[in-house]
Amino acid sequence: MRRRTTAASPAGRAREQALEADLAVLATVLTDRWGEPETVDLWPYLGFDSPDPDFVAPEPLNFLCGVAGSMQVWRPAAPGRWLALTIGQADPEFPLQLLAAFGAPSSLPG
Secondary structure (H helix, E strand, O other), rough: OOOOOOOHHHHHHOOOOOOOOHHHHHHHHHHHHHHHOOOEEOOHOOOOOOOOOOOOOOOOOHHHHHHOOOEEEEEEOOOOOOEEEEEEEEOOOOEEEEEEEEEEEOOOOE
């Protein structure tokens, strides 16, 4: 996962731990329902290795790769979509956020 910058204060660390605990609870619920998630590295969706200089990842990957380094992904069979959880931070001056995203199968090849 992309390195996150947290507040040096005990309160900042407590907020980060609370987000990690919330993510763990949600991940457990989703795993119970749809099985083990896969960890998806978001680096390739930044496009640095793409031969196309105008490469832009499809949403929501374009947004997620700007705020997080990886995400946990579940692929429920019935809806035909994927669901992801991660903790992200848009800028070191902004707070960490627990993020949930979903997308069409074509936006996240599997």
